[in-house]
Amino acid sequence: MAKRNGLLAAALLLLLPALGAEGEEFLPFLFAAFAITWVAFFAYAFFIARKQADLKQEIEVLRSLQDKDDDSE
């Protein structure tokens, strides 16, 4: 929890100099919009990569079964 708060604070501090002073009270909204978008894209890319790896493994197993069947015939 403390680590997460530290990361949040660090990100906000990094953003502040680039933004200037106007509407600073809305900074959490800006941070949330970008953070949610990036977390969602990384999670989706991770989901695809993980599922591809699982399916590749399953295809290998099924192929080896097929090869065994062909050999026994």
Next chain:
Amino acid sequence: MTLRMSLLGLSAALMLTALAMVFFYAPTDIVLGVSQRIFYVHVPLALVGFLAFAVVAVCSIGYLWKGSERMDNVAYAAAEIGVLFTSLMLITGMLWAKPAWGVWWSWSPQLTTSLILWFLYAAYLMLRAYAPPGETAARYAAVLGIIGFIDVPIVYMAARWWRDLHPNKVLGPLAEESALEPPMQLTFLVSILAFTALFAWLMTERTELRRQEIQVERMRYIYGEA
């Protein structure tokens, strides 16, 4: 280098450029302040979401016409990614609406039609998930994919046809020349390119995954759930 790796590299490079431009190059809006920078993620998400649903509609027509499984796979992948983009568009829209309008959500025409669009393609995904696999489900989904796309021009035109809280359009036939300052225009353009490249990369990966899913389904059928 494969096409998939090239697209990943391109989208990563464009995204980093876009992020740098959003925070270090684009000026802060005088009226909306820092929250206006949500625009550079919210609008490209919406536009690329529309592009995804256009791909669904075109590939669905192709599937119904030619019966090509590849077309169906591309339509399925585009629908899933389109729903992801549209979901994020709605979320970032709410995060922008609160500081700009003082409310998280308003039942204005453009927001309502956007939500309907999300429901239509969420229904498409539910149909694919729960209908028994095969041609019938693919055909029903293709019809839904084509009908759903009718809502896309309605979303775009909603602000003109009815009273709406959304500001003037910045892209397309309804765009006003003075809607954005030149640095904002350039940042916006780079953001659109970045999200389009990301969409292209996700499409190649998801279509490949879909192809693998079908291959496994067929092999399982042959080996009786071995």
